[in-house]
Structure formats: C-alpha cells, structure tokens
Amino acid sequence: MDKRREELIFQGLMIASALIVIGSLVYVLVVVVLKGLPALNLAMLIQTPKGGYYLGGEGGILNAITGSLCLAGGATVLALLLSLPIALFLQVYSGKSRFSEFTRLSLDVLWGVPSIVYGAFGFTIMVFLGVRASLLGGVMALTLLELPIMTRAMEEVISMVPFELKESAYALGATRLETAISVVVKQSLPGILTAILLAFGRGIGDAASVLFTAGYTDNLPSSLFRPVASLPLAVFFQLATPFPEVQQRAYASALVLTIIVLLISLGCRLVGGRFTAHVIR
C-alpha cells in the first residue's frame, strides 16, 4: 500500500473514533434536554417533593439539589485537604522512594474500586459505629471515591513543574515547604483546579456510594447526622416509577445535574484565569 493511502486510512479511522466520542456526548445531551426540558419548571427547582410527588403530584427536587451540593461540596473540600498534601509529599518530598511508589499503586487501586464498594464499606463502618445513613456518612464515602482521582490528577500536574524552577527556589535558600507552597502550587494552580473539578464532577454524579451511606429524604438537608437526598438517586427513584410524567421529571433532574456540573466548570474557568496570570510557560 502506498504511503499516501495509508495516511488517509488512518486519518479516517482517527476522525471516526473522535466522532464516536463526540457523537455519544451529543446524543446523551440531546436526550436529556429533549426529554427533560419540557418537564423542567421553576417549581421543580424551588420546591421539595409534596405528598404524592412520585405519583405525579406537586413538588420539586430542591431536596436533591441541595443534598447533592452538600454531599459533593463537603467531599470535595475534605478530599482537597487530604490530596494536596499527599500530592506535594509524593512530588516534592519523597521522589521515587519505595514508600511513594507504594502510595501511588494504592491510589491507582482505589481509583479502580467500583463506587458501590465504597458505599458498602462505608455502610459496614456505619453499622459498626451505630450511625444511621446521613449527610456525614455520604460525605465520607464520596471523599474516599474522590480522593484517588484528585490526588493522582494533582500529582500529574505537579510533576510537570520544571526541576529548574524548584532549583531556583532552593538556590535562594527556600525550604522544601516554602518551595512547595509558593512555587510548586502556584505554578500548577490551573491543573490543581482541574483536578478538583474532575473529582467534584465524579462525586456529584455518583449514585452507588451514597445509596446506603446518605440515604434519601424528601426534606432539605438540616443536619450532618440526618439523611440527605441526592440528584443521582432522585433520577433513579423517579425513573423507576411507572408514571410517564414522573419519568420525565427524572430526565429533568438529570438535566439539572448536568447544568450544575457545567456551571461549576465555567465558573472555575472564569475564576481560574485570575490565578493563572503568573504561570510560567
């Protein structure tokens, strides 16, 4: 086969794969918008479910929207508090030691664990401690889910900070901590932001890990120790009813979830621009 044709065929295959990926994304979005948009109204966004909501009655999913924000927000904050120090430790302090390699391997294994396992694990611990399904339980299960994603993503961007940049800081007499915080974190801030977003997106969309640990309720979140609703479970429960109008609301809920993730991504991009002004390219 001549080179030109080979080139064309493989270019075609690559474009086709790209189209499959973009196509599925577009298809999902179109289905969610087409089926969800007609059922979406203001009442859905600002009301909690009233009696008979799941039979087609009045009400909304404010309980699930606020619940999901609390769950994913709390878990993202906790995961950030843990993963930034881990990532900095792995990259700035320990380098290629055996311990750090083992830590990386553990994180990769954790990344691959299905989220239902985190849910079951969290549930077992909660039973042992005598705690009921609650916001706290859900936040902890989601933190475990988000932690490896966030840490590995952060570590990846931190590893791209040029050695010479760190060396410049050390040459001025900076300690490793000073170098880590004022040089390494500053330089990799855009990537760190992306890592946080990635983990948040994964957390807010996960159903299995909150199923047992956070429970479900028609009320707004009121306490760390009470059950909370979440959007993925709202989608699941509504879709599981036999009533078409409730099923439509499931799509509307999915649309709300998608829009939340989208808005937060856009928000981070906007705010992120301010932090990235000083990054050395």
Add this chain to the structure above:
Amino acid sequence: MANPHISVHNLNVFYRDDHTLKDLTVEIPERQITVIIGPSGCGKTTFLKSLNRLVELVEGTKISGQVLLHGLDIYRPDVDVTEIRKRIGLLSQRPHPLPMSIYDNVAFGPRIHGLKGREELDRIVEDHLRAAGLWEEVKDRLRAPSSRLSAGQQQRLCLARGLAVEPEVLLGDEPTSALDPISAQHIERRLLDLKENYTIVIVTHILRQARRLADYVIFLYLGELVEHGPATDFFNHPQEARTRAYIRGEF
C-alpha cells in the same frame, strides 16, 4: 593566594556509578571572578552546584571531601543548608523566573528569610533591580507577571532575585548561553561591576568570555582538575599540555 573565600579539599562527587568529580583541591579568591572552563561533560556544572549543595538534590549523588566557606565546612551535618544557599547565590543557565510578579520575584528571597516591612521590601526590590540593570525597563510594571519579560530581561530579573538575598558568593552556570549577544553583554557588564562586592564563580565553555571576565581560571577535564591559576598566567603561560591544546581549540 591572598584571600581564599572558598577552599575545596579533596572533593569527590559520584553520581550512581559515575565518578563525576575526582579529588578536586582548589581555592577560590575573594571578590574576583573565577571562571571554570572545560569541554562539555567535564563536571563544570557539578562542581559549581557542589559549592552551594544544590548537587545533592539529584537522587543518587554521593559527595565526599570538604568545601570550606570562610573556614566553615558547608557539608558538616549540623550546617543549615538553606543558610548556605542564602550565602551563595546561583544564576542558572536558562532564566527561570518564579511564577509570580516581577516585584514578588525579587522580594521572594528576602520574604522567606523573614523580612516583612513594606518600605524595606520596596527599597530592596528597587536597589537590586538597579544593580541588575533592569529597573528602568520595569519600574512602571512591577506587578506584571515575570513571564512577560524577554529572555534577557528574565535573566537580569533572576540576577536581581539572587542578589536580593544578599549572598557573599554568586555562582553562574553559563549564565549567558541562552541569551542574545546584547543581553549577554548586559550580564557580563553587570558581573564585572559586581565583583567589587561579591566573589563570583562562572562556568562557561566560551573561551573568549573566559578571557573577558576571568581573574582566576580553573580548567577541568573529565572530572579532573588539570590546571588553575590567575588568568594572565593561565592564558599566557599554560603549564599543562592539555591546557595548551584546549586554549588552541583542539578539543
């Protein structure tokens, strides 16, 4: 030598299985420019970075021997490495400004060493930007990101940043090699001005630059110290055959 600032005794550096520096013993005179020359891979940079302990950041490096800074062995276990690096600054091969504004780059060193006063910092930043010959070009945009400067300006910013921690010794690892001729000249002129107050050690592979700058020359070849001495003697009456060959450009 009248006044050695740094004395190196039997310095050996190993990197994994390589014996990078072989038993170097040499003295570096105070407030003069010492130039280290030699073909690539001869250990020039390793030698330079072993003078402020940056060499130990590379994993798998082993060091033996003594480096005395005014009599203090910088490798003694109880010596604070950040203190050593504060006293011995480095200008690296390529400019590496820190990811912050021009002002913050220069203020970085003084800040980590505990200086907080606003006016004091303003004065330090201005003084050292002037000393590096950059003040006039940046005085109206001190808050701008340092990445917006040209490579030549960045290197002078790095010089100002290094001077701002008030070191006694300034190391330069081929500090002009990534710059255009005009910017390189700028840096060379600064170094000649600065030797009044600082002991300067420069690595270069450009012989003409060595002739322009050097008061004292150290010639390394394959990790060994071949010859060292005052610049006029070194260039006019080299003792070793290898030095003569290198000066004639035969390597």
